Every structure is written in C-alpha cells, then in structure tokens.
Amino acid sequence: MADARTIAPADGKLGVLLVGLGAVSTTFVAGVEAVRRGRAKPVGSLSQMSTIRLGKRTEGRSPLISEFVPLAGLSDLVFGAWDPIPDDAYTSAKVGGVLNDADVEPIKGFLESVKPMPAVFDRAYVKRLQGSNVKTGANKRELADQLRADIRRFKEEHGCTRLVMIWCASTEVFIKPGPAHDSLAAFEAAMDQDDPAIAPSMLYAWASLKEGVPFANGAPNLTVDAPALRELAEQQGVPICGKDFKTGQTMMKTVISPMLKARMLGLSGWYSTNILGNRDGEVLDDPESFKTKEESKLGVLEDILQPSMYPDLYGEVYHKVRINYYPPRGDNKEGWDNIDIFGWLNYPMQIKIDFLCRDSILAAPLVLDLALFLDLAQRSDMNGVQEWLSFYFKSPMAAPGLAPEHDLFIQQTKLKNTLRWLMGEEQITHLGIEYYEHQPA
C-alpha cells in the first residue's frame, strides 16, 4: 500500500454557505434535513450512497465512501445563504415549488431559520431579477469586505470549525476573461476601480478565498475560473472547483458521446432543446445569461469527440442547444435530444432522448457531495483547482493548458482513485491480467 495523506479530522460543525437561496439551495437544505430526520435516503449522492472497491476483485472489500474517507457527518452541517430576495428557505422553497408540502411542512421551522444575508447583487449581471435585500458600498472592494465580515460572523455565531461556499445563484451575463482577471494584483485594482469586468460572483469567490474558505461554482459564470483567483486559491492554500452543475441534458451528452467515440461511430448533428419554467429558466431567457450557459453546454462534445483527431467521424458536427422558458413546467424540465449518427459505409441512424427530469432534484445531491468533498480536500491540504471533482460539472476547471475531462465514467474513476490515493490504497487500473496470467510458484 502507498502512504496515506495526512487528513485533519472532521471535528465540529461544517458551515455550508450558499450564494443564492433559490430552487437548488432550498431543495438541498430541505433534503439534508429530511435525511437527518430519517424521512428519506440521500438518493443521488455519491458521497452517501456509493461504495468504493478496494484492492483486487477477489478481496471483497467495498466499503461505503462515507465510511472509507473521513467526511463531515450530515448532523454537523449548518447552512447560511445570501440572496437579494429576502425570503427565508421555507418561503423560497414554496415559491420554487420543487418539493411537495408533505416534504416542506414538517420542517417548516427549520427552513424558516435559514434567512438570507443581504447579497452583493447588480442587475447589470442578472437582468431578469430584482431584489431588495442588497448590500451597498462605495466600491466593489468594500462590498467584498462586507462579505468577508458576513463569513466571519456566521462562523462565530454558529460555532463552526470549518466552512465551504457554493455558488447556487443565478447565471450571470457572459464575461470574457480579460486583463482584470489575469493576476491577483490586477483583479484587486479592478475591484477598487469598480471595473465592470468584476462580477458579483467574483467578489463572493474573492471573499471566500481570503477567508480561507473552499469555493465551488455551480453556475457557468467565469467566477473563480481565471488566473487571478486561481492565484489567490493557491496563495491561501484553498481548494476550488467549478463550473456549472452537470445534471440533465449535458450529463446525458457526456454518457452518450463517449459511447459513440468508443465504437468509432460518426456524428453529423446533435440538436438539444429544453423547456423549463422555473426562475432559472426565466433568467436564462435573457440572451446574455443564456450565452454563458450555451458556452458551457457546447464545449462538451468537441472536447470529448476530438474532431481534429477524428475528422472523418466528427469533423462536421452540427451542434445546437436551446433553452426555452415555459412557465407551466416549473422546475420539471423536459430535455429533447435528436442525435444524427452514421455507421458502417456511412449509413445514417438516429437516437432520440426525451428526459423528463427535475432540475433541482438532480442538483441537490451534487451540492451535498461538493460541500463534503471540498471540506475533505481542505483538511487534506489540497489546494487550487480540484480536477477530481470534474464529475460534478459541465465545464470542469483544469490546470492551464490541460484539456478538461468530460466523460462521466472517467470522471468517476478519477474521483474514486483520488479517494484511494488520499487513503493510501492501490489505484484501480482495470487491467485485471493478474486474474488470468498465473505466476509460476
């Protein structure tokens, strides 16, 4: 066995700071409480439900991940949030309409206790929203300093030993990486000058890292995926990851397209469309916010299929993604995919997918896993970009110059091998030759 990494124990309370207290956040918080009260199982959470195989297949060692690595227990989680809309988690959950009253009413008092702190919010970055629960300050630096004060106060008031922060807020308008994001010095100068290149999400990320708090980005905004904040994460020894929870249609894409490539089947077109009626759908109805999402969704196919390496199969793929705001469906999204493929002698075939999913039901367990794994990374002294958490994201952050890994099952292997590596267990290569080639005695 290899040496295990030194991991600080998960003693005391872990504060989960949620930026945005909308559909995803409230479904996550309500779900954790339901599990804690024994009313439900944490379905969809790898950290809670999955086992991990250790050693050879013949050894029969497959503990639960939660028993193998020292994760914070669900009973030790406490929740904080910021939102420009002043609704507490109970009211917000009712507005979101994801969960039935039968799941919300029994935990009403608990949900009412999660009240959003005033947000750093600017309509220039999320055009379709308006809110009254908003901070004011002389400039962006001052606003970010107010967030730092919130973080410290929350930690103190709730007696937390550790914190993590997760962006579950609306998708901001598209921002191209520019000079203000190139270095920490340029970023901080831009904060002082109120540069429009510094979005609210970046101020949360900066405040989080300055306070030594790990940060995950569940939306496709640039946020922490720029040299300036990567530099700060490394300087502060803090883990970061993102971007954009991989839940519905893109998760399907990262399962189907590796299958096509594995079999060397060709692809001529992939048309994806969605109808979605929640607040996220309304925000994404704004073309500038949609552009941020579109970039995140489009990159996946090209990265997986590598058209420059396989021009005959993937050189001319027509890829289109649409999201249509359609209020009657609420959070219950319907995602259609029409996939035009070709096989032997170029004969065409089609695959159709109709995924009637529930956006926040798919996203909530990801928030839980990210909170627990980021905290584990922090206690294991892992800092900067956590590529092993790519499993959770549509646009996984990776080291500069490194192509991100999109294939869901490679991502899963990477995640599990990282856990094995942390605990000093052998990596599993799936070679398996040892079961067939017997060494002479």
Ligand SMILES: NC(=O)c1ccc[n+]([C@@H]2O[C@H](COP(=O)([O-])OP(=O)(O)OC[C@H]3O[C@@H](n4cnc5c(N)ncnc54)[C@H](O)[C@@H]3O)[C@@H](O)[C@H]2O)c1
């Ligand atoms: N399956 C999924 O649900 C899924 C998948 C991938 C990404 N996402 C992303 O997760 C995010 C949350 O989704 P949702 O369905 O909960 O949306 P939502 O609209 O229900 O909630 C977002 C909340 O963020 C708040 N907000 C906006 N700007 C803020 C700011 N600057 N500071 C603090 N709060 C702010 C809004 O007021 C709102 O309450 C979205 O960006 C969405 O694109 C969701």
